[in-house]
Amino acid sequence: MNGEKLQELARARVQELPGADLEYPFGAGWDVYKVRDKVFMLLTDVTGEPIVILKTDPEESKALQEQHADITPGYHMNKKHWITLHPSGDLQKQMIDDLVTESFLLVVENLPHAKRPVDPATFGRDHR
Template sequence: MNLEEVREYCLLLPGVTEDSPYGPDMIVFRIEGKIFLHMPLEYADQRISIKLPPEEGQRLRENYDAISAGYHLNKVHWNDVLIEHTFSADQIKNWILQSYNLVVSKLPKNLRLKYSDN
């Protein structure tokens, strides 16, 4: 996958918005105002930062050189994933969806119900 494919996939998810609150070199994707994916544009090696359950993120970081603790983010919850030529598109989409669903699960109940089919 590349950054444009990640962007297209994120925008297919219900309720997702994108913006650049940190400047033109960083795009974030949100659900109900809560960030579930950071997409830095300044790196030569394309990457995304996603939220995962702490134990899964730790396991992935231990098993894959292409996954590390989120740079400038909470290293318990956020994980940087190199996306080009590292993992299948389906695997990357699975992690993006997992991040999205993790953030949705923390929303107030009335908002969570809007996204319960994902």
């Protein structure tokens, strides 16, 4: 998958997340996605390739990095709580959607109940 496609898929998923906003606090070259002023995703190509940086559970982060060569510790972020998705590998759309959603929900879980745009316990769960 090329980098533009990786970032395009991540952006498309964010469009479906309530309360997600795009800001540019770090200037040109950094798309920063927030929910209620808390960062959950960054897109940049300052490393020479278009990458996606996401918040993740520390245990899941380790497993993802062991299973996928194109998932590395978060670029310029806390390496325990953030991962970087690289376009060089075989990440599928569903996995990208899931990782973006998980990042969003990890941030929402830490918001006061009154500020949550969704219930993180039920959002995105299929109840069929």
